[in-house]
Amino acid sequence: MVEKWSNDSCTLEADVDLFSKRIRIINYEGDVCSFFPAILKEAKKHGIGKMIVFTKTTDRNALLERTFEPEGQIDGYFNGHDADVFVKYVKEDRRWLAQDQMLTELFSTPRIAEAQNASFKIRRAAASDAPGLADLYNCVFPVYPAPVSDPAYLKExxxxxxxxxxxxxxxxxxxxxxxxxxxxLGNAEITDCAVLPEYRGFSLTRRLIAALETDLKQAGIFYVYSIARAASFGMNASLYHLSYSYRGRLLNNCLIYKTIENMNIWCKNLSRS
Known part of the structure; x- marks a missing residue:
């Protein structure tokens, strides 16, 4: 059943499909994201498990930042302009609700500009640091996609x-x-972040990434991204508070920590920071 909804920022047409337990936004004008709290409330009211938005290209990033995921494209949908099909799973049995909820809660908190300071020394690594770095990775990661517990690999x-x-x-x-x-390509991936459990809570990851960013900017590298474990609140929070932008999730992406896990994509343009 197609319904027309409107608020101060948007008008849209919504197909509320109770049979398949889904809501489809098939057309809109304005800020479609302004409707999401009301749509989510409607979905929970009717036991709906999936929200679908036929999205204009200009709204892709806004949808990604609200934990919607791209699942396809419809060519020429908007008067000859393509539509991206973005979805959000509302019920646990239809997708990764817990990981979405973690991001939703994170996005609702203000970004903290300054990391907690502590007296630990921070510096750029040299080849001679490889054995100690390998020991750190061996302690933190039971399983990792790259052989970071091998000093020879780190030196290389x-x-x-x-x-x-x-x-x-x-x-x-x-x-x-x-x-x-x-x-x-003029980019860099922020990766291989690790903190010994007994030293967590000192914002060390944020401070280390900030130091990396300074180094990269001086080298003329401005586009940076990170692929973070979707289940790791600490890592995702560090990137969020460093003003990285969420850009989607890679499902069942790699074997890391203990099992095959989903990974979140975060991006930042250092020339704007």
């Missing part, structure tokens, strides 16, 4: 342009963050 990565920043308690490596730099 540094030799090829990867940058690591480390935090120390005395001479002990207690946290790290890395940047896999691609000078040909």
């Amino acid at each position: 990565a540094m030799g090829k342009g990867a940058v690591y920043y480390l935090a120390f308690d005395g001479e002990k490596v207690i946290a790290s963050a890395g940047a896999d730099v691609n000078p040909v």
